[in-house]
Amino acid sequence: MLTIHGVTRSRASRIIWLCHEIGLEFRQIPVIQAYRLADPDAPHAALNTHSPAFLSLSPAGAIPVIEDDGLVLSESLAATLYLARKHGGEIGPADLAEDALMMQWSFYAATSIEPDALTILFLHARSRLQSGEDQALVAHAAERLVRPLSVVEGHLSTRRHLMGDRFTVADINMAEVLRYAQGYCELMGQFPATMAWLEACQSRPAFRQMWEARLAEPE
Template sequence: MLTIHGVTRSRASRIIWLCHEIGLAFRQIPVIQAYRLADPDAPDAPPNTHSPAFLSLSPAGAIPVIEDDGLILSESLAATLYLARKHGGAVGPADLAEDALMMQWSFYAATSVEPDALTILFLHARTRLQSGEDQALVANAAERLIRPLTVIEEHLATHEHLVGTRFTVADLNMAEVLRYAQGYGELMGQFPATMAWLERCQTRPAFRRMWEARLAEPE
């Protein structure tokens, strides 16, 4: 059985969502980020990214990690693309061309969107007063995202999905990255087709199942 190391409040959410989409059973070991613990090296600390057992799987000390039939993968997008190819059916590629396009969109999400989207996620807090420095960093990140989001918007304005005519792992990977910036209306409101597509992705039963598990975990 597939084993996923990582709490759902991490990039493990991508893998868990995919497993629910394709009906793939898995065992989850809730390894938590070390920075969320007062003393991750304490004898009674829960499994975390500083734990020696976990570091033996991921020397970089980053979650998630999957184990599947002896294969260990420590990058979430590599894991979703791998599992989609192996088990995905309609969610995975039908041929080499689709496989290449799914990689293209996934890598575009990781390289052109995710860094600045994460800045917005961590620094854009609607429930507390932001420092001037945080506001400037968020504004700069949003400005840099205009170009990649325009590319995505132009595609989704004429296509229901990123690849082919169905929901695939490419949509899942991109949706999970764009979720980081989703709460910043000043940016995302400029891209109505992208927001409509993101809503469709997030109303899928498999996403809702993952999200409910994520919310059930402590913050």
């Protein structure tokens, strides 16, 4: 059985969403990020990314990690693409061209969107007063995202999915990255087709199942 190391409040959410989409059973070991613990190296600390047992599996000390039939993968996008190819049926690639397009959109999300989207996620919070420095960092991140999001918007303005005529792992990977910036309306409001697509992705039962599990975990 597939094993996923990592709490759902991490990039493991991408893998878990995919598993629910394709009906793939998995075992989850809730490794938590060390930065979320007061003393991750304490003798009785929860299993975390500093724990020797986890570092023996992932020397980089980052979640998620999957184990599948002896294969260990420590990058979430590598894991989703691998599982889609192995188990995905319609959610995976039908041929080499589709495989290339799924990688294209996944890597575009990771390299051109995710870094600045994460800045927005961590620094933009309507429930607290932001420092002037945080506001400037968020504004600059949003400015840099206009160009890559315009590419996504142009693509989705004439189609329902990123690739082909069906929901695929490319949609999962992109949607999970864009979720980080979703709450910043000043940015996302400029891209109505992208927002409509994202909301459709997040209305899927498999996403809701993952999200409910994520909300049930401690913050």
